[in-house]
Amino acid sequence: MSARRKRIGLKGELLLAFMPMATVLLVLALVEALSNQRLLFASLASSAFLIYLDPEHAVNQVRTLLLAQIGSAAIGLACYQLLGPGYLSGGLAMVLAIGLMIISDAMHPPAVSSALSFGLRSGDASNLLLFCMAAGVTALLVVMQRMALWTLERVTRPNKG
Numbered sequence: 001m002s003a004r005r006k007r008i009g010l011k012g013e014l015l016l017a018f019m020p021m022a023t024v025l026l027v028l029a030l031v032e033a034l035s036n037q038r039l040l041f042a043s044l045a046s047s048a049f050l051i052y053l054d055p056e057h058a059v060n061q062v063r064t065l066l067l068a069q070i071g072s073a074a075i076g077l078a079c080y081q082l083l084g085p086g087y088l089s090g091g092l093a094m095v096l097a098i099g100l101m102i103i104s105d106a107m108h109p110p111a112v113s114s115a116l117s118f119g120l121r122s123g124d125a126s127n128l129l130l131f132c133m134a135a136g137v138t139a140l141l142v143v144m145q146r147m148a149l150w151t152l153e154r155v156t157r158p159n160k161g
Helices: 010-034 038-053 062-083 087-104 110-120 128-156
Strands: none
Touching: 010 038, 010 128, 038 062, 038 110, 038 128, 062 087, 062 110, 062 128, 087 110, 110 128
């Protein structure tokens, strides 16, 4: 039997989906203003969608998101700097990032893409700080989504009398 997430109606779903979309667009604007490595930030869009899907799931905790995403990006960058861009650095970065997530009990699947992106890339290697800022913006989304979900549930819950 599969567990299904609780639906809150089309209007509520659209309102909850707006914040991740706005967050991703904000992150893209930040990246566009400060960097030309757009693909390094693609995994944060997946993080934002997971947060929309279930903001209360353990995968979407602020600690989990930040530790997994930033740790994986740092691992990818380290592999890139040690081995250069390519499949070896990208593959090793993925393996090490998964190990980090298991050891720290911070499983966030999109972070594997962050490790791979930083390990495979070529060009300027100074984007880790920008990535950390973007991950922080995404972590704020967790708090906003939980507040929005709480508000929507209170507004749409029938009065008990």
